[in-house]
Amino acid sequence: MLILFSKKFEGIMSTDNPLLQDFKYAPFSKIKTEHFKPAITEAIQLAKSEIETIASAETEPTFENTIEELEFSGEKLDRVTSIFFNLNSAETNAEIQKIAQEVSPLLSEFRNDIILNEDLFKRVKAVYKQKDQLNLTTEQKTLLDKKYKAFSRNGANLPKEKQEELREIDKQLSALSLNFGENVLAETNKFELQIIDEKDLDGLPESFKEEAKSVAESSDKEGWIFTLDYPSYIPFMKYAKKRELRKKMSLAFGAKGFHGDDLDNQKNVLKIAKLRYQRAQLLGFDTHAHFVLQERMAETPEKVDNFLNELLEKAKPAAEKEFAALEKFAKELDQIDRLEKWDSAYYSEKLKQNLFNLDDEKLKPYFKLENVIDGVFTVASKLYGLQFNETKEIEKYHPDVKTYNVTDENGNDVALFYADFHPRPGKRGGAWMTEYKSQYVKNKKEERPHVSIVCNFTKPTKSEPSLLTFNEVTTLFHEFGHALHGMLANTVYPSLSGPNVYWDFVELPSQVLENWCYEKEALQLFAKHYKTDEAIPMELVEKIKESSNFQEGMQTLRQLSFGMLDLSWHAINPSDIDDVKMHENKAFEATKLYPDVPENCMSTAFSHIFQGGYSAGYYSYKWAEVLDADAFEYFKEQGIFSKEVADKFKNNILSMGGTEHPMTLYKRFRGKEPQPDALLKRAGLIEK
Incomplete structure (x- = not known):
């Protein structure tokens, strides 16, 4: 029975709370x-009531009255928490962070209340036992398997005292993860480099200096201000001639959460790693990685380790050769005796200019943000027939956000799309895709998804629009690839919709779309000079293609080092680790090129694995690269805008979500398993 509450919670009546009303779109303007x-x-209480109704039913358990009912329970809670936690990432403040700390343990407790509900599990298990006699669709079989495993893998079979232990661990992990992320954001916002003497700006592009000037002016400060936000940090490291200033920025960036103060994350890292291990042991798994990877394409830590080491074997000789060339170049240019990490971007950019006569400042005028947005929309239209119409009718959580109605060729609604492009103090760094509502079908009525991408791109200045670096262009395409996975979802059940797939498969739609950024046929659609509207010269397109493998060995080694660091925390018993930095150094030994920086630590700001969902899964980026290189090879064989291949990709990958095993879906699209050689050839690590 559904219980409606009229009780006041902290002064806000449920009847007056916009989040508890029925709404089609997130009512941002009304939310306080x-x-x-x-x-x-209140939404937790409503969801609990729904769960209790399912668990206490006196009818025989069936797929419909147990599995489907469970799948669609807690809809209000899902909508409210998606809005809240998305804002906590994209537009947070101290108040929201405090609420996050308060509600996260409640949500963790609620999730455990479901998983550890004996009566509910009995009904789920009863349906699972008769699965072969139920004449279920493929999607229904997947949902039943997923629901059963959600219980069996997460403590439903444990004795009561062990279940209580699990609850306590989950509660602690929830709070620690939030605290980790808050510290990283606070560290990012706390640092600024103020430059008063214009000579210290030597090497920096004019547009970048103008942006730094406006940052200073907005704070009523003199000179120029540079921050640890990516659009400020990356160009500074790439162009600033003064080495000691690059060092200062690099040390600040690399020391986030590693200062031994109130924002230090070392204890958080150790506690999270140890609690995850304890949780895995409690559930009967060797390590956290064994627990996680059981539900991944890779299956085991041993397979991941072999995968990373095979790539390491191929990439390391190339990386060492590239590093030696970079050292030689820096020595010849500036008599640098020993390359340090703060030299990497600067001399790599100089060498790239030297080899290819190409740098971001030449490219940026052709990548005005609005043109790139139009470009990615045009690519989506040519491939999948989608149309994007900006709307002012949908409420936004910040003026920077753009909203679009997405329709198909026949004008049918496909999705609502939010796009948030520029950094600000309440927004965490990086770029990501998220959803405010998944696609699903309930009572024969289809609900279309509300999808969002959040980025941190260069802001417009007084004299120039937002001009993207080429790396920012590929980032936009990457996140938009994730968005397409959400938009084109065509499943019945929300937990199997869009990007709700195995974690090492989720990067395929995003990474495959990046390939269009390197193709002449695609670039000609949107790469136009912001002043003259002149299309990007073919000479520059060729240089982009030529330089696409520049320092690919070093880049691969860097990605592998992150994957290996992740496994070093999660594929072992971390109980004896008491020094985060020392442990990290051991994990980096096989991939090390630059001298260690004692003041810096990667783990204390490695949000992907200690705050996001990538623990024991960072290898996924390289894993998905194998898939995306193989998939794009198919597009290139038939033409990058081949409708036949695009339809296959849409119908077998994008629309199917997690309804079947990823390898089954991939083989249906490609006709065969992916070949790693496609990645190695594209990266220039083996002969074509």
Whole structure:
């Protein structure tokens, strides 16, 4: 029975709380910060009531009255928490962070209340036992398997005292993860490099200096201000001639969460790693990685380790050769005796200019943000028939956000799309895709998804629009690839929709779309000079192609080092680790090129694995590269805008979500398993 509450929660009546009303789109303009906690608290109670109704039913358990009912329970809670946690990432403040710390343990407890509900599990198990007699669709079989494993893998079979131990671990992990992310954001916002003497700006592009000047002016400060936000940090490291200033920026960036102060993350890292191990042991797994990878394409830590080491074997000779060339170049140019990490981007950019006569400043005028957005929309239209119409009718959580109605060739609604492109103090760094609502079908009515991408791109200045670096262009295409996975979803059940797939498969749609950025046929659609509207010269397109493998060995080694660091925390018993930095150095030994920087630590700001969902899964980027290189080879064979291949990719990958095993879907699209040689050839690590 559904229980409706009229009780006041912290002064906000449920009837007055916009989050507890029925709404089609997130009602951002009506939401106040104080609405969140009571809304989440009440939505938990509503969801508990729904769960209790399923668990206590006196009818025989069936797929419909147990599995489907469970799948669609807690809809209100899902909508409210998606809005709240998306804002906590993209537009947070101290109040929201405090609420996150308060509600996360409640949500963790609620999830465990479901998993550890004996009566509910009995009904799920009863349906699971008769699965072969139920005449289920493929998607229904997947959902049943997923629901059963959600219980069996997460403690439903444990004795009561062990279940209580599990609850306590999950509660602690929830709080620690939030605290980790808050510290990283606070560290990023805390640092700024103020430059007063214009001579110290030597090497920096004019547009970049103008942006730094406006940052200073907005804070009523003199000179120029540079921050640890990517659009500020990366160009500074790439172009600033003064080595000691690059060192200062690099040390600040690399020391986030590693200062031994209130924002230090070392204890958080150790506690998270140890609690994850304890949790895995409690559930009968050797390590956290064994637990995670059981539900991944890679299956085991041993397979991941072999995969990373095979790539390491191929990439390391190339990386060492590239590093030696970079050392020689820096020595000849500036008499640098020993390359340090703060020299990497600067001399790599100089060498790239030297070899290819190409740098971002030549390219940026052709990549005005609005043109790149139009470009990615045009690519999506040519491949999948999608149309994007900006709308001012949909409420936004910040003026920077753009909203679009997405339709198909026949004008049917496909999705609502939010896009948020520029950095600000309340927004965490990096780029990501998320959803405010998944696609699903309930009571024969289809609900279309509300999808969002969030990035941190160069802001417009007084004299120039937002001009993207080529790396920012590929980032936009990457996140938009994730968005397409959400938009084109065509499943029945929300937990199997869009990007709800195995974690080492989720990067395929994003990484494959990056390939279009390097193709003349695609670049000609949108790469136009922001002043003259002149199309990007073919000479520059060729240089982009030529330089695409520049320092690929070093880049591969860097990615592998992150994957190996991740496994070093999660594929072992971390109980004896008490020194984060020392442990990290051991993990980096096989991939090390630059001298260690004692003041810096990667783990204390490695948000992907200690705050995001990539623990024991960072290898996924390289794993998915094998898939994307093989998939794009198919597109190139038939033409990069081949409707036949695009339809196959849409119908077998993008629309299918997690309804079947990823390798089954991939083989249906490609006709065969992916070949790693496609990646190695593209990266220039083996002969074509």
